[in-house]
Amino acid sequence: MGLISSILTLPLAPVRGTAWVLDQVITAAEQEYYDPEPVRAQLALLEQDLNNGVIDDEEFDRREDELLDRLDAIEEYRRSTGNAS
Numbered sequence: 001m002g003l004i005s006s007i008l009t010l011p012l013a014p015v016r017g018t019a020w021v022l023d024q025v026i027t028a029a030e031q032e033y034y035d036p037e038p039v040r041a042q043l044a045l046l047e048q049d050l051n052n053g054v055i056d057d058e059e060f061d062r063r064e065d066e067l068l069d070r071l072d073a074i075e076e077y078r079r080s081t082g083n084a085s
Contacts (some may be wrong), residue, residue: 034083036074043067
């Protein structure tokens with residue numbers, strides 16, 4: 001039965017292969033999107049900009065809130081998927 005089913009489903013092999021590749025791309029994209037390290041690096045650069053006078057307190061607070069919200073979303077996603085580090 002294994003040989004017959006393999007022969008009968010052979011035309012579907014490219015579809016299964018494409019689906020596997022798409023799944024791998026989606027997984028890699030999610031890992032990159034939900035990586036907290038780039039957000040933390042942006043927070044550090046933001047603080048540097050504030051200390052160097054590149055941005056004012058109001059701009060710092062606005063952008064810091066956005067980045068902290070992003071970190072919260074990442075943490076929530078990682079908790080919900082069991083990928084918390």
